[in-house]
Amino acid sequence: GAVVSQHPSWVICKSGTSVKIECRSLDFQATTMFWYRQFPKQSLMLMATSNEGSKATYEQGVEKDKFLINHASLTLSTLTVTSAHPEDSSFYICSATIIPKREGYEQYFGPGTRLTVT
């Protein structure tokens, strides 16, 4: 149980275009979903916290107009990288925490999406 999927697993796009990444909890409802970015050989950088039905909370330094997050349901959150630039190339990972809270807010991670902007 507690499987999180991401789609696509990798994507190549041209500079200036927008890319949408989906994060789904397949067999549970998620109270919260987190979006991370990871540069090569670096740790995860939390970008934003997403609660179903409310606006995402962005970490300092993350442009909310560039990285649009929509948490439309308890099983789906999307991250849209708008007007992508080569510096946006990175590995994007989502995680979800489970309902009910008895699970202690354990994070379940998706497999990640590798974005390359040319």
Place this chain on the structure above:
Amino acid sequence: KQEVTQIPAALSVPEGENLVLNCSFTDSAIYNLQWFRQDPGKGLTSLLLIQSSQREQTSGRLNASLDKSSGRSTLYIAASQPGDSATYLCAVLDWWGGSYIPTFGRGTSLIVHP
């Protein structure tokens, strides 16, 4: 703001050794601490979750301990195997600004050679 430090940054050991990976955090008022494994180019796999009220968790050859008062956790890997080679990350979960916020360490890169 919470800071998480992992020591060592890298470790290379022969197969069969028992290992200790360290994780320290600056604010002890955490909700929980979680250890993950990440293989190159892959997502994260959860290894162990320790609630703030717990002192340790065990799964197979892995044992994680938590000392909240000193802001430390250790991940103990018994009888290491080449398949254990990966990056190990620890993360703490805090209540901050009305929601739970995770903070990750930079990880320990482990190589176990035959």
